[in-house]
Amino acid sequence: MKRSKQLEEAVRKYLDIKGYEYIRVDSYRCFKCGQVQNASAKGFPDFLVIKPLTAIEVKTDTGRLSVEQIEFKELWQAQGLPYILLRDTIDELLEYFGDK
Numbered sequence: 001m002k003r004s005k006q007l008e009e010a011v012r013k014y015l016d017i018k019g020y021e022y023i024r025v026d027s028y029r030c031f032k033c034g035q036v037q038n039a040s041a042k043g044f045p046d047f048l049v050i051k052p053l054t055a056i057e058v059k060t061d062t063g064r065l066s067v068e069q070i071e072f073k074e075l076w077q078a079q080g081l082p083y084i085l086l087r088d089t090i091d092e093l094l095e096y097f098g099d100k
Contacts, residue, residue, distance in 0.1 A: 003088065007058050010090050011047055018097065021050040043068030045083070055083045056093065063087070 015022050025041045047056040055076050057069060073083050084092055094100035
């Protein structure tokens with residue numbers, strides 16, 4: 001399993017254990033171009049926690065936000081809402097929810 005998938009699974013397990021309701025936007029890999037895509041939710045974070053309303057994006061240490069993800073992040077944060085960008089660990093998530 002790739003590191004990003006392992007991190008996504010760790011986030012999912014944490015949110016499930018803590019009992020947080022969330023939306024997970026699944027994407028797929030384009031076999032022609034090799035890029036991860038989801039045309040219906042471009043820029044949307046990997047996880048959207050309902051309460052407290054929080055966006056969570058999962059990247060490896062070398063992963064980059066797409067233009068659409070940057071735009072979403074800026075719009076989200078402009079509303080004063082938390083946006084967590086996780087890179088290789090869930091430490092920031094644990095800290096945000098008070099478990100670290």
